[in-house]
Amino acid sequence: MQLIDGKHVAATIRERIAKQVEQIIAAGGKRPHLAGVLVGHDGGSESYMASKVKACEQCGFTSSLIRHDSDVSQETLLQTISALNNDPDVDGFIVQLPLPRHIDEQRIIEAIDPRKDVDGFHPINVGRLSIGLPCFRSATPAGIMMLLEHYQIDTRGKHCVVVGRSNIVGKPIATLMLQKATPGNATVTVCHSATPDIAAITRQADILIAALGKPHFVSADMVKPGAVVIDVGTTRVEDPTSPRGWRLRGDVDFDNVAPMCSYITPVPGGVGPMTIVSLMHNTLLAATRQIYP
Amino acid sequence: MQLIDGKHVAATIRERIAKQVEQIIAAGGKRPHLAGVLVGHDGGSESYMASKVKACEQCGFTSSLIRHDSDVSQETLLQTISALNNDPDVDGFIVQLPLPRHIDEQRIIEAIDPRKDVDGFHPINVGRLSIGLPCFRSATPAGIMMLLEHYQIDTRGKHCVVVGRSNIVGKPIATLMLQKATPGNATVTVCHSATPDIAAITRQADILIAALGKPHFVSADMVKPGAVVIDVGTTRVEDPTSPRGWRLRGDVDFDNVAPMCSYITPVPGGVGPMTIVSLMHNTLLAATRQIYP
Numbered sequence: 001m002q003l004i005d006g007k008h009v010a011a012t013i014r015e016r017i018a019k020q021v022e023q024i025i026a027a028g029g030k031r032p033h034l035a036g037v038l039v040g041h042d043g044g045s046e047s048y049m050a051s052k053v054k055a056c057e058q059c060g061f062t063s064s065l066i067r068h069d070s071d072v073s074q075e076t077l078l079q080t081i082s083a084l085n086n087d088p089d090v091d092g093f094i095v096q097l098p099l100p101r102h103i104d105e106q107r108i109i110e111a112i113d114p115r116k117d118v119d120g121f122h123p124i125n126v127g128r129l130s131i132g133l134p135c136f137r138s139a140t141p142a143g144i145m146m147l148l149e150h151y152q153i154d155t156r157g158k159h160c161v162v163v164g165r166s167n168i169v170g171k172p173i174a175t176l177m178l179q180k181a182t183p184g185n186a187t188v189t190v191c192h193s194a195t196p197d198i199a200a201i202t203r204q205a206d207i208l209i210a211a212l213g214k215p216h217f218v219s220a221d222m223v224k225p226g227a228v229v230i231d232v233g234t235t236r237v238e239d240p241t242s243p244r245g246w247r248l249r250g251d252v253d254f255d256n257v258a259p260m261c262s263y264i265t266p267v268p269g270g271v272g273p274m275t276i277v278s279l280m281h282n283t284l285l286a287a288t289r290q291i292y293p
Numbered sequence: 294m295q296l297i298d299g300k301h302v303a304a305t306i307r308e309r310i311a312k313q314v315e316q317i318i319a320a321g322g323k324r325p326h327l328a329g330v331l332v333g334h335d336g337g338s339e340s341y342m343a344s345k346v347k348a349c350e351q352c353g354f355t356s357s358l359i360r361h362d363s364d365v366s367q368e369t370l371l372q373t374i375s376a377l378n379n380d381p382d383v384d385g386f387i388v389q390l391p392l393p394r395h396i397d398e399q400r401i402i403e404a405i406d407p408r409k410d411v412d413g414f415h416p417i418n419v420g421r422l423s424i425g426l427p428c429f430r431s432a433t434p435a436g437i438m439m440l441l442e443h444y445q446i447d448t449r450g451k452h453c454v455v456v457g458r459s460n461i462v463g464k465p466i467a468t469l470m471l472q473k474a475t476p477g478n479a480t481v482t483v484c485h486s487a488t489p490d491i492a493a494i495t496r497q498a499d500i501l502i503a504a505l506g507k508p509h510f511v512s513a514d515m516v517k518p519g520a521v522v523i524d525v526g527t528t529r530v531e532d533p534t535s536p537r538g539w540r541l542r543g544d545v546d547f548d549n550v551a552p553m554c555s556y557i558t559p560v561p562g563g564v565g566p567m568t569i570v571s572l573m574h575n576t577l578l579a580a581t582r583q584i585y586p
Contacts, residue, residue, distance in 0.1 A: 106426065123420030124420055125420065127419035130468070157487045165473075178464070180487070189480065190480070190481050191480045192480070194478045201452075
């Protein structure tokens, strides 16, 4: 069994990005600039945003953060987005989700200029992903693809089973694994809450991607020996022994599943660090106009 | 075994659309208008376009056809599209595919105003389909969903296997069958040319959708007894006994597969007629601004 070290891969890619940024600056170019919009003071959102700001520093990006109180009106938020769309110095920006209930999240996403939509949530980027055109790929699925690429895991013709059908992970990772590309070109099955016998499906998986957000849902008897297991789950569970009072738990019962796998991602330190580095990668693509000229 | 009579279902839906058009006219509204752009004189394209014009008549739509020679420049074609985008009388329009090689097909598709893109090929409509938002659904997958709905075929939690991953059938039908909706909510597998043992996958299908364009590819030993089989194939094969010299052949070996099925679509008369009526349905949605206000 080989552990997929997302922390290490993310660091490698961050360094590569930082070098490219140095070259851009040396050639008289502009420093890539990622902006973030944070509404309210949710602990999870604050910590994600802090990690993104830190990653920007490591990559040599300019970052800026626009904060709104949780009672911000949708109109004001749309004005912020419009200003970012029109700011020539901002190459890409993200609006940290989830948003408060009085805000129409989809409306906000669709207000973002697709050319600056480095989260890849705008329907144009989602559609281009499906069609197989250049686009900003949603960060978590893009990060998983980078891991498969880094470890040169053979995906062609393999049976990839995705558990979960969310718009930000399950659907786009299924789409990417299906494309005629490397990595990709897999036979892809998506199962979910309405699937009567998920274990019967997951046991067929050469590559199993768990993205349902239920801690330790995937047990050893659901995994085929020799499978590649990618754990996207990051549920916070109480842990009095941790200084923060909680820790992250994946969707896979790692201790029991790991010995059976050819490859497996741990939680934390697997997919998580890749998600942020994917966002950095998208920002560099935006700054260098590689997706939309 | 019950035969899924696409011709009958299409006629029923066409009548329903025609009634709605009568009501619109009676209320002083505008007659829905579908325009088509036809480049060159390919036999298949000519006949598809003729069927669409006929369906418009049956639904009470205005139809118009803009013809270009096969050596039309991309610039001229883009001008035609721009004119249709800006023509307030045109509710929706289609550009018959395939286009000659010197034309960038994707560029043409993306030039169509998504609000008039009744073929549902623009990335915005593809993306909205994936996200689960209101959109113009690609006609063939939408037609299949109408058939499943008409025959009240239970899809929830069923294993739906799609053979083929084209942008206009395989991917969007997989997306639709996956959505938390009725019909839909199925466990979905997509297999394709890189799948090593397609039969091992198709034999698990409660619902099998064949959309690969290989005549009689699906043989009886590839089908689970009691399965629902949807045949999207329409390959022209030579037939000297036919007055046209050819006939349509599906992807399924109908004679041998049909006796094992709970439901099956014939070719012709199954999915084919539904594709055109889906386009009419989309045009009505466009005319009544039900997708994009």
